[in-house]
Amino acid sequence: MHFIDQPDVLAPFVEGNRSRAFGAGLDPFAYERVTGALRSLYDWPAAFRAVGGRLVEDAERYAAEGRTVSAGEALRGAARWLHVSTLLPHPDAAAMADAARAADRAMGRALALTEPSAVRVEGASFAGWLRRPAAAGPAPVVVVVPGLDSAKEEFHAVAEALLARGVAVCAIDGPGQGVMAAALAPRADFQRVVGEVLDALAGRPGVDVSRAGVLGLSLGGYYASVSAAYEPRLRAAAAVSGPYRLDWEGLPLFVTDTLTRRCGGVREARAFARRVDLTDTAPRIGCPLLVVEGGTDDIPGVTGGTALAAAAPDAALLSVPHGDHLLGNCRPEWLPRTADWLTARLAPAA
Template identity: 30%
Template sequence: MTDDLVVKANLAHQRAMAMTRLLDCGMDYADASRLHARASEGEPWDVIAEAIAAERLAQADRAEAEGRVVTAAEARRRGIAALVFAQMAFNFDEPRKVELYRKLIAACGRLGPVFDLPFERVETEFSEKRLIGWLVRPASLAARGTVILFGGQSGWGAAYLPLARELARRGLATILAEGPGQGETRIEQGLYLQEGIEAAFGRWVDFIVADPSLGTPGIWGNSYGGLWAARTASSDSRIGACCINGSFARPAILPFRTAFEQSAAMIGSEDRAVIEAVMAKLRFDPTQQRIACPLLILHGGADPLVTLEDQQPFLDAATGEAVLHVWPDGEHTIYNHSFERTALVADWFAARLGPAA
């Protein structure tokens, strides 16, 4: 890639991965600042983020070898966050993205022994392949409920580890789910976004109800993931509460190169007609699909992608409790009010997914 192309790519990365998003997903402020500063100087985004991750993971290894497990866990979490954003520089599953995602998976695998919460990789069968996720339990192991938590076109799995920690502090477990078209489920299993996505997330509901220690299932979808959460909640009465954070009820290809590429990668086709056909089948229609469980909708007034009108069909579908919370200056999925957002949602789930275990 030429210097001009690197600069152009980095400007796009800085818009898509703003400081607020980096911090929300667990990067250290100093690391996030270095990433943006060095990207502004023309270094490739993925190379910088990978180097930052390597430093943090090496720090974790030294601390673990010396018995300093708290420091080891904190450094490893920051290294994981840096790898989340290193791989995000690529939309398609080219060799470099696959390499970085495998490093991310390996780093997550080494977090468990030093983490202050039970943390393990989990799988469940779907369409003759495997859905991949990470299960985070509260320190007590038994949970009052378990939230299936996921993102949309680019934020997956371990990106939501900071949110899972806050849920655990309230006695809730979390499955950091990677659905069809996302993360390891896509890269290693070859499962792509398709009509009937709710059946895939329903398999995580099966996983939860099969284990009494996981309590009542809840579901929390961010960005496009909110649409899939809504579809799942409307089709599965076992779900005890649903949160939708900044999503489209009627998905479409957004008018940006990155958005098209991410949609193409999720669906497994660069044919615009194919992508549009899949998205048409994923639309949420409140006249046909109803949500009976408690529903929480989050919206950012400064979201450049999703309008409140885009989310109105979810509210129209509610047959019971429905709450809309708006941050007038909120960015997409409320990166810039991460503490307030996460506290609000975690408390809300804790109040609705059953008594303390």
């Protein structure tokens, strides 16, 4: 049985994604209205895409009236809603890919209106946006890496927190994520993707790649950790709700179904899950590492980040006892501290 076909799965999925949706910036009242009208998870993608589409229409009307700020805000909202429409392991892969592309376009249009200094950065294995702080001079840069079913459009608050502290941000979709999901399967050796991003950033105005860090969320926490172990240019890393190890047999159906669809088959998904294991990698992490965990984030089949914090040579653990997965229910208790921690470690050498 596929995840979406389980009986009585709608209500738990709506509840389980509530704090994640709010953390991504969706209006909570709109989320309740949209999800309250659903009769099946099969209807989730279209319902969320409809909100995104209406926001795009609003943006076009605002732009025609010369209201650039309102147009940009509406397009950012559209990007969020369009992305959240893709969270399910839905059988209509073409519709999921269309929504991911629409989210990417909306974010690009929003940045063009409100932040024209933002630059599209692409490579063979990634696509993203480089955003630089207002202060003059080369800034340190953090690569923001999403997780299994997330994308660069989800973590606006993370990017804004770093930009406010004078740090440039390159938020990306890598293999299996966002606009790259239809073309490339997830890969466990994500240090190669981060290396490609740093190569693409080198020499760009306003960016000091010698002061580079990485911040990964959910499965992106594993990606950040493995990159910190094998990409020597990284000076600091943060892993938020990231796995230390995956056990396929224990994983919930949502995770195995999502992995199967994004990897291209059960055999490929199992092979990928086996490689998500930091047991031998954690001791190799040579830069400072911050591990951020929610105390209520207990996913079957997933060994959490506490083990990573214990195994990495220079690691600190920030645990919020009531935090859930991605800590969307307690952002003020981890995001400012994480942004400050990264900023301090990417500061110029004394």
